[in-house]
Amino acid sequence: xxxSLKTPGFASGWFVACFSDQLAPGEARPVRFFGQDLVLFRxxxxxxxxxDAHCPHMGAHLGHGGKVRGDRVVCPFHAWEFGPTGDxxxxxxxxxxxxxxxxxxxxxxxxxxxxxxxxxxxxxxxxWQIPDMPEFGAPGWTAWSHGELEVKTHPREIVENVVDVGxxxxxxxxDVSTIENVFDAHKxxxxxxxxxxxxxxxxDHYSLEATYHGPAWQLxxxxxxxxxxxxxxxxxxxxxxxxxxxxxxxxxxxxxAKTELIAQKYVxxxxxGFFQDxxxxxxxxxxxxxxxxxGDGPLMKLRQWYQEFYQPDSERVAALEARRA
Numbered sequence: 001x002x003x004s005l006k007t008p009g010f011a012s013g014w015f016v017a018c019f020s021d022q023l024a025p026g027e028a029r030p031v032r033f034f035g036q037d038l039v040l041f042r043x044x045x046x047x048x049x050x051x052d053a054h055c056p057h058m059g060a061h062l063g064h065g066g067k068v069r070g071d072r073v074v075c076p077f078h079a080w081e082f083g084p085t086g087d088x089x090x091x092x093x094x095x096x097x098x099x100x101x102x103x104x105x106x107x108x109x110x111x112x113x114x115x116x117x118x119x120x121x122x123x124x125x126x127x128w129q130i131p132d133m134p135e136f137g138a139p140g141w142t143a144w145s146h147g148e149l150e151v152k153t154h155p156r157e158i159v160e161n162v163v164d165v166g167x168x169x170x171x172x173x174x175d176v177s178t179i180e181n182v183f184d185a186h187k188x189x190x191x192x193x194x195x196x197x198x199x200x201x202x203x204d205h206y207s208l209e210a211t212y213h214g215p216a217w218q219l220x221x222x223x224x225x226x227x228x229x230x231x232x233x234x235x236x237x238x239x240x241x242x243x244x245x246x247x248x249x250x251x252x253x254x255x256x257a258k259t260e261l262i263a264q265k266y267v268x269x270x271x272x273g274f275f276q277d278x279x280x281x282x283x284x285x286x287x288x289x290x291x292x293x294x295g296d297g298p299l300m301k302l303r304q305w306y307q308e309f310y311q312p313d314s315e316r317v318a319a320l321e322a323r324r325a
Contacts, residue, residue: 030063146247
């Protein structure tokens, strides 16, 4: 993909570090997000923690061979122990801990079956929150069925689908009857109805409301053959690659096995649908000022909304108020 950006780096907001069921108590793993090496672990009591990866002592990666002890991660090289704030709290062969023995700690929140990490270009604290999902964990709803893909593209390409009605039929074979877009503060919403033709066959008359909460987590209320909640989220690995995650919750039927099969089919269709997009994303030449025509949707308005997540929070709020005036 050839692309240009007005501003290099990454947008500010909440990003998914993992689905909750991907990180067990006592587990530590290496991850790379936002061009940085990180360690993600869950304490033995169940709290998720994400720290900069490299031990300040001699540079060992805490996620490669590091062990969890209580609420600490233990360096695999010299067994220095780092607590959930990133401070070194124990050195087995020293009575005094150096003042600089610490690593950066990343703001996390766990809700809706996800571990979210806050990334902010200016290192500011979170200025908005991911909403609660009443369906998650509620009687009558399944757990998340989910998948993930690594994609060589810029996150903006994925987000632009929220306004790009013209690609639904040629890329996905979806017949869109109505579509509307609403931009409100950190949210961008698509309201859409039509007929989908699942890859496995058949058709599904649907209506949906899909909302990006910030630049990276989209939740969809899908009403069709079954009522479902779909999620589409991405986290930058670096400036050229991202980790795309997707999943579904559906209302349970009386047949548990059938419900599980339907959920898996949803995920398979989402995966195949994203493969259709990926064939475009990974080979396009980005147009900063595309030649648009009637029916293309409010693409430039979406880009303006997305670009505001590259601004300090005070400037983003000011831009929002200016648009409302």
